[in-house]
Amino acid sequence: MERLEKESPAPKLTDEQKSEIAEVEKCFKAKEAEKEVFLGGLIEKARAAGEFSEVAAVEEQLARELRRIREQGDTAKEKVRQAADKTNDG
Secondary structure (H helix, E strand, O other): OHHHHHHOOOOOOOHHHHHHHHHHHHHHHHHHHHHHHHHHHHHHHHHHOOOHHHHHHHHHHHHHHHHHHHHHHHHHHHHHHHHHHHHHHO
16 A cells, blocks of 8 residues: 555645535435435335336336446546646646
8 A cells, every 4th residue: 555655646635625525425425315215216116016127127227327426426526636636746
């Protein structure tokens, strides 16, 4: 770990950048929760109706949506980190 830190040091984030990353995480966690509630409700309705193929389809949709949201969140956080790199380099 220490050797990696010497070769490619992690950018030092300012308090503002840390706060920005926390806000991004909060926003994307809320989006995840919203999808889980909405699609989870559809899954429960389909399960109660015995429509098991529909259950599987909505579960797959939920997995795709959550993956997409997480990727978007990671991209947004990476932009903040890249800005920190530019700040530290300049």
